[in-house]
Amino acid sequence: MQLVDPKKRGSRREEPEPALYAALVDSMCQNFWPMFIGSVSTAVAAVLTALKTGNVLLWPCAALIIGIGTLRAFQMRKYERRTQVLTFEQAKHWEPRYAIGAMVYASVLGVWCFLTIFGNDDAIAHMICVAATVGYTAGGAARNYGRPKLIQYHILLACGPMSLALATHADFFYISLAALLALFFMGLKGINLSLHAIFVKALTSSFREAALAGQFDTALNNMPHGLCMFRADGRLAVMNHRFSEMMNLSEDLIQRSASANDIVAACIASNSISAASGKMILSEIVNTQARDMITTDPDVARGRSLSWTFQAMEGGGAVVLVEDITERRNAEARISHLARYDELTALPNRVNFRDEIGRLLAVQQGAEQLSALLFVDLDQFKQVNDTLGHPCGDQLLCAVSERLREMLRPEDFVARFGGDEFVVFQQNVHSPDDAAGLARRIVDRLSERYKIDNHLVEIGASVGIAMTSRGVSADTLLKNADMALYRAKADGRGTFCFFRDEMAQVVESRRILELDLRKALANEEFELFFQPLVNLKSGRISTCEALLRWNHPVRGTVSPTDIIPVAEDMGLIVDLGRWILRKACMECMKWPEGVSVAVNFSPQQFHQRDVLSEVRYAIEVSGLPANRLEIEITESSLLRNTQLTHDVLSQLHSLGVRISLDDFGTGYSSLSYLHNFPLQKVKIDRSFLEGIDSDRPLTLLRGVARLSADLGMSVVVEGIETNEQLELISADGAVTEAQGYLFSPPVPAVRVRQLLNASHGRRPPDSQLIPVSSRSIA
Structure with a gap:
């Protein structure tokens, strides 16, 4: 237990820690009566030697011994009257004063002994000064074990001159006495050092035990559990503050080491536990069996729950731990309630x-x-x-x-x-x-x-x-x-x-369809058909719309109206749309350069985070120019997150991809869409053709077509099936393209290539497929 600066170790002696240093100084400075009696005895001896030898030089020595000894004694008296525990700073103040007094006193003793023995043959005087000095030195060795250096200096200053004076006598016995005294002083020094070591060790152990006890007491009284420890005779050994607070007990029980019966009775009296619980607790303490139990508070309003743990100790006795688990049980009850109730x-x-x-x-x-x-x-x-x-x-x-x-x-x-x-x-x-x-x-x-x-x-x-x-x-x-x-x-x-039972059959059929759809997507069992869009001015096919077909081995041809809703519900529409996009782009590369491909995007597919990346990838993999790709979206895609939708459409438009608004007229048909979003084409739904031979529907269709054309957009009318419908929609020139069975139904990729070759004059188709109208596909 040394407090030493590592940088200064070896440059000066190690100093003990402050508490130990103060204790060592205190052991030296609190001996008034022994010091006073020793000083009086030595002063009397000095006066006796002066009277016996008649040496006038001894009287000043006697006076100094009396004066210095009295001052030191009363200095210790003043120290002992202190009421405070000696601190490190105070010890640093008192030690030099004590040490200086001890050194001066030892020097006077040495001078007195030397003057008494040197050049004087009075044996009685010699005996008096030797006995007084040796006795005082031995007493100092016992008193100054706290600081061994002091007794070493005392021996050197007081006993050194005395031994030197004895050795100057040419007498065997004087010389032998000087030698014996030297050996005695060496032994005295060893005893002093041993006492110092024993005292330091005892103090160190005491400090450590006190620190450990303090730490234990702090931990004991700050632990969240209440603790009681009972000895083998059933009397209280330890109780922390938490236990007394939880049980509302008085300090009197702790001070008088109450029995287990008294403690339990006091807990019952304070209404902390019930009488029945008290009997069970007392039984566990007596039987000293390790187990747990839970008690509920007799005070219903308080509703406290306590967990008791009993543990037997070696040699008899028991340790009782108490924990307030009210909040935990309430939390568990609430968690249980939340797990089973909304x-x-x-x-x-x-x-x-x-x-x-x-x-x-x-x-x-x-x-x-x-x-x-x-x-x-x-x-x-x-x-x-x-x-x-x-x-x-x-x-x-x-x-x-x-x-x-x-x-x-x-x-x-x-x-x-x-x-x-x-x-x-x-x-x-x-x-x-x-x-x-x-x-x-x-x-x-x-x-x-x-x-x-x-x-x-x-x-x-x-x-x-x-x-x-x-x-x-x-x-x-x-x-x-x-x-x-x-x-x-x-x-x-x-x-x-x-x-009804048939509902289960419908659900089972839907489930089988979902399984087949997943398998078809994994194995690419789908096929793309294409339906042409004819430019009414040139009479040529300008665009082909990609349409999904699925030839199921059992169901036969499955309509897209059955596939798309199921794929959307299953979350497969994104993967399916990705396949359609890439396949359509690769097929378009086999067509004449002036022909584009149109791909429908579902709202789920359009609002996926990586829609831009998917479009870029499809274009790059296929090598298709971006201006030959046309993406068809519906009004429902524009309704969700308008700002994000506008940003995505703008980025697609910046790539060169064309955007077409599909099925216009079936939803809200808000004209603001035509103004707010970067659209290049509007496809008017086939429902506008119903009753087109009357003025009102025709006027409405032409008005929408003219408005879209004035906004710089191409206008397509879907569902053209007769020459009369074609002539009516193309009369004012606002409609730029038409699509429908009048020109061609959706056909496989091989057949659409034949139509494109015929339309663009490459070579005649395998079979004549000319629309029944005044116009023809050139």
């Missing part, structure tokens, strides 16, 4: 409902009871979230859950299944009519207006119903109700539908 509506969640329905169905297996499961989905709920925000949507869900609770009987069970879906289990119904009646009431009640944050909100509800049957499982019941709900929503929403 936090927003406080209704049972999907997991809870699934377990409860399984239990109820198991109970009903032995009885002929009929129950119904109603799957409820809210209509137009997404619009509320999008227009009023999610907080209003949350309030609406809470209002819906309250209405559902009001309509149900106590034995019925309702849960929030997720999002805007709820499920109701209606027990003990007499017939499906009871379930239909409840479903009708749910649809009507949930369709009534809601007042949410001063907003009047109207939504609807659709319900799918599945009736229980013998042996049906909860999963099957939920699946059947979900299929019935899907059918109810397909029938127009705001209604209910019972599950």
Whole structure:
């Protein structure tokens, strides 16, 4: 335990640490009476030698011994009257004063002994001064073990002159005495050093034990657990503050080492534990078996839970640990509740409902009871979230859950299944009519207006119903109700539908179609057909639209209207669209240079993050010039994230890719699209051709075509099937291109090459395919 600067080690002696240094100085400076008696005795001896020898020089020595000894004694008296513990700084102040006094006193003793012995043959005087000096030196060695250097200087200054004076006598016995005294002083020095080492070791151990005890006490009283330690006789050995605080105990129990019975009785009296719990705790302390137990607080309002741990000690006795686990148990209860209940509506969640329905169905297996499961989905709920925000949507869900609770009987069970879906289990119904009646009431009640944050909100509800049957499982019941709900929503929403067996067949057919679709995409079993777009001025094919075809080995030719929705639901439309884009670009490279290819992009495909990268890659791999690629998008692609859509279209346009608005007239048909987005072509839907022989539809079509043309865009009319339709749309010259069966149906890649060769005068087609019109494909 040395505090030494490593840089100065070896340059000066090592100093003990401050606390030890102060203790060593304190051991020297608190001996008033021994020092006072020693000083008086030595002064008397000095006076006696002066009287006995008649040497006048000894009287000043005696006076100095008396004066210095008295001053030192009273200096120690002043030290002992201090009330504070000696600090390191104070010790540094007191040690030099003590050391200087000791050195001066030893020097006077040495002069006195030398004057008494040297040149004087009075044996009595010699004996007096030798005995007094040796005795005082021995006492100093015992007193100054704290600083061994002091006793070494004392021997040198006081006893050195005395031994030197004895050696000057030409007498054997005097010389022998001087030698013996030298050996005695060496032994005295060794004893002093041993005492110093013992004292330092004892102090060091004491400091370490005190520090360890302090650390243990700090840790004990700052630990989160309450702790009690009982000896083998059942008396209290240790109790930390945390235990006394938790049990509301007095300090008196700790001070008088109360028994385990007293401690437990005090815990019961403070209402911290019940009497029954106290008996169990006392039994565990007595039996000293390692185990755990949990007690609940008798005060219900406080609702505290305590965890007790008992551990036997070697040699008898027990250690008791107490932890307040109230917050942990409350948190566990809340986590358990959140795991089984919806936090927003406080209704049972999907997991809870699934377990409860399984239990109820198991109970009903032995009885002929009929129950119904109603799957409820809210209509137009997404619009509320999008227009009023999610907080209003949350309030609406809470209002819906309250209405559902009001309509149900106590034995019925309702849960929030997720999002805007709820499920109701209606027990003990007499017939499906009871379930239909409840479903009708749910649809009507949930369709009534809601007042949410001063907003009047109207939504609807659709319900799918599945009736229980013998042996049906909860999963099957939920699946059947979900299929019935899907059918109810397909029938127009705001209604209910019972599950029927053929619905399962439809779902199974859909599932098989999905599997086949994945396999077809992986094996590239699809084929691209192309339908020409004819330029009405030149009469030539200007563009061919790529259309997907799938010749299923069992189903035969599958329509794109069946493929695309399924691919979108499965998330395969992006991969499928990527394949179509690359295949179409590679096929276009086989056509005449003036012919472009048009590829339809679904909204999902268009809004993927890497749509630009996919278009660039398809162009680079195929080598197709960007201006020969035309991307057709629908209005639904423009509705989502307008700014991002505008940015993507602008970047595609900067690449040279042309953008076409497909099926214009079937959606909102907002004219702002034509102005706000970088479009090069508008394709007017075939629905505009219905009743075109009358003035109104024809005027509308020509107005849209003229507006688009004035904005610098090409205009295409789809679905041309007769010469009359062709003549009507091309009369005013606003329509630039036409597409339809009048010119050609969608044909395979080989056939479209023949048509292109014929259209561009390369060589005649294998078979004559001339549109039935006044115009022809040149």
